[in-house]
Amino acid sequence: MSDWELPPDASIPGLACFRELLVPRILAFESFRQIIEQGPGANAALRDMAALSHKIAGVAAALGYPGTGDHAAAVETTIRHGLAAGENTAEIWRTTMPLLESLLDDMERILDD
Amino acid sequence: MRILAVDDDPVFLEQILAALGALGYHDVVTAHSAEQALGEIARAMPPFDCFLFDIQMPGVSGVELCARLRKLELYRRTPVVMVTAMSGRAFIDGAFAAGATDYITKPLDRFELKARMGMAARLHEEREQLAAFARQNGLSLSAAEMQVDFDAPILIPGVDRAIEIMALENYLLTLGRKSAYSYAALGIHVANAASIYARADAPTFVAMLNDVALAICGGLKTVQVLFAYAGNGNYVGLTRRTISFDQEELEQNINYALSDFKDIYEADRLPLPEVRVGELVRGSVFSLSRPTKILDQAIRAAQPTERMMPKSRLLVG
Known part of the structure; x- marks a missing residue:
């Protein structure tokens, strides 16, 4: 969530579900991060991370969090482009990690609302 | 709904x-x-x-x-x-x-x-x-679908890469002007479609359209293309702008493939479909017109009057 974004109207369809899923999704991202940093299974974990980011990117803006949607889209596209270009896992992760940090910061801020 | x-x-x-x-x-x-x-x-x-x-x-x-x-x-x-x-x-x-x-x-x-x-x-x-x-x-519903008007765009059944004309238009429209620029359209016209329509029943006419669609597929097998039947004997395809192919050769190949059906058409007392291929139409990035205009232009480019040189006609019957 970017600083200028105000908490959205709680009655927005899907918002409650989105909020409920924040904690499991943050934990999922952390789990993918561990796998990627350990090495084995890193490519699959990157794909899973891209897929989860894709889901957030597809709904966040309509829930009143356009900045979060942008950050999620950035994580997804960075991973997908990296994998498609045949970049090695370490390189993809190096460019993805700061984007993921921004996304996780956003998700935690939404939790704190 | x-x-x-x-x-x-x-x-x-x-x-x-x-x-x-x-x-x-x-x-x-x-x-x-x-x-x-x-x-x-x-x-x-x-x-x-x-x-x-x-x-x-x-x-x-x-x-x-x-x-x-x-x-x-x-x-x-x-x-x-x-x-x-x-x-x-x-x-x-x-x-x-x-x-x-x-x-x-x-x-x-x-x-x-x-x-x-x-x-x-x-x-x-x-x-x-x-x-x-x-x-x-x-x-039946499928029989009702067969009651086609000559100018009706229809979905050619069971042909790989053949989609509805509206889907082809939607595809271009949703690409946006900038992305649509990277595409080109190709018109293919069945010159004697009206004559076949006048002499055939609806299922036979649709079967003819199917034969032509399969021949087009065969002719374009190495090209990434989506195409649709737009009515009035016209097909239009959408492919990458950078594609290059020999228009005359494609036309010959399609007509040659159709000549395999000569006996069937003769038995039905129908002329063999005679296909003309238009020049590839590429959109202009500076154009302010709707992206789907290239489909209309491609169809026009395949009409006999648009051709600079007369084509040899296949003998039928």
Whole structure:
């Protein structure tokens, strides 16, 4: 969530579900991060991370969090482009990690609302 | 209109349910996976009138789900609107080739959704009218579909890469002007289609269109192309702007492939279809006209009057 974004109207369809899923999704991202940093299974974990980011990117803006949607889209596209270009896992992760940090910061801020 | 919306994200399903409800579409069933969707489709009574499929789902993707749906006779022409994030546009070509009618992007924009659903509702109404016509005349729906007017664009059944003309137009429109620039259109005209239409019954005319579509597919087998039958004996294809091919050679190859059917046409006392291929039409990045204009231009380019040199005509009969 970017600083200028105000908490959205709680009655927005899907918002409650989105909020409920924040904690499991943050934990999922952390789990993918561990796998990627350990090495084995890193490519699959990157794909899973891209897929989860894709889901957030597809709904966040309509829930009143356009900045979060942008950050999620950035994580997804960075991973997908990296994998498609045949970049090695370490390189993809190096460019993805700061984007993921921004996304996780956003998700935690939404939790704190 | 009865709708099935499929997405593996429960948040999006809530959003789409609410958005469709706000547009007056309240008969909506949701599924969280392609597998669950196929179960809903098998059990649906009455059948669904429209589908919204997320493209990127784990397991069976929305594109594969669309392809499986199109194999069911009941849903061969039911509107299918694909849903994807902007980052998933790379999957769109495959979705249209699998039989999608249209697509919308996430995050949902209510004006875009309204426009797309309005189009799907119009298609559904046409389908209902056709079903009513079939009932009144004691025909099956597929037989009623065969009651084609000469100028009617129809979906050529069972031909790989052949889609509905409206889907082809939607594809171009949703690409946007900048991306549409990277595409080119190719018109293919059956010069004696009117003569065949006048002498054949409707199923035979559709079978002729099918023969031509298969010959086009064969002629363009190495080219990435989507094409549609636009009515009046005209086909139009969409391919990459950078493609190069020999127009004369393609025309000869298509006509040569059709000559294999000579005996069948003779038996039906019909002339063999005679195909003309137009020049590739590329859009201009500076053009302010609608992106679909290149389809019209390509069709015009394949008409006999547009040709600089007369073509040798195939002898028939």
